[in-house]
Amino acid sequence: MADSRTKFYLDRQNRKWKGVCSGIADYTGVEVLWVRIGLILLTLAGGFPWTLIAYMLVAWMAHDKPMGLYETPEDAKFWQGVRSNPKRSTTEVRSKFRELDRRLADIETHYTSRNTQLANEIESLR
Known part of the structure; x- marks a missing residue:
């Protein structure tokens, strides 16, 4: 496709x-x-x-x-960018994934750290 x-x-x-x-x-x-x-x-x-x-x-x-x-207007814009400059488009996708990976790593670090305030909040929700 x-x-x-x-x-x-x-x-x-x-x-x-x-x-x-x-x-x-x-x-x-x-x-x-x-x-x-x-x-x-x-x-x-x-x-x-x-x-x-x-x-x-x-x-x-x-x-x-x-x-x-x-499917969406954003999808159309993405494919127009791929047609005009495929190398730039792949760089943009990699950059977005890198940013998402960094944010997930920050969340994981925050969640697994010895943060007593976060642990207390989680315990209060149970």
Whole structure:
């Protein structure tokens, strides 16, 4: 399933015409409005036939985005980050796990230490 989250898909739910611009926006994490404005400016700046040809080729070759590809918006942001820079994403995940491990170690140290106040509180709860 992870490799399907790193592929480019047409986003038919947020489409205006074929879903290419919304697919690019979903893939990169850029706001879809800016992608559409960029495509229009590129077309008007001299890429007239080629941008439309490229748009139609992408619309023809790309697959539709599967339903339920991302469970949460945070999940979508994570996979956009993986697509843009996989090494940074793995570093961020390692950093989060390191932080969680450190916090768990602190809790374990606090719990197993000879803390009489904590022992009294636990005994009072029994």
